[in-house]
Amino acid sequence: QVQLVESGGGLVQVGGSLRLSCAASGRTFSNYAMGWFRQAPGKEREFVAFISWNLRYTYYATSVKGRFTISRDNAKNTVYLQMNTLKPEDTAVYYCAASNGVGSIKADEYDYWGQGTQVTVSS
Numbered sequence: 001q002v003q004l005v006e007s008g009g010g011l012v013q014v015g016g017s018l019r020l021s022c023a024a025s026g027r028t029f030s031n032y033a034m035g036w037f038r039q040a041p042g043k044e045r046e047f048v049a050f051i052s053w054n055l056r057y058t059y060y061a062t063s064v065k066g067r068f069t070i071s072r073d074n075a076k077n078t079v080y081l082q083m084n085t086l087k088p089e090d091t092a093v094y095y096c097a098a099s100n101g102v103g104s105i106k107a108d109e110y111d112y113w114g115q116g117t118q119v120t121v122s123s
């Protein structure tokens with residue numbers, strides 16, 4: 001089992017920055033691809049970014065590429081999402097997820113999920 005706990009969400013103004021963290025416990029963290037997803041009320045959960053287990057590959061949704069950066073510190077069992085130049089449309093609950101596979105943009109291919117952290121971007 002893998003347990004994931006997100007933190008770092010909050011209220012930020014348009015154009016601001018926020019750094020989300022996801023602390024993992026349980027099985028060997030470094031063996032999992034890690035992803036970030038987000039979900040706004042009434043909308044489908046959408047892919048944001050993922051990073052491979054060996055840190056060699058990252059992939060971003062078009063909507064966040066160039067603004068967001070995913071990273072991981074395997075020694076700390078933590079994955080991060082640095083969010084810059086935030087927009088109102090970034091407002092959502094952000095979830096981290098762990099995959100036994102190579103990483104994917106599809107939510108149903110992830111095996112473990114955190115409880116989420118709210119990010120609100122106001123003008």
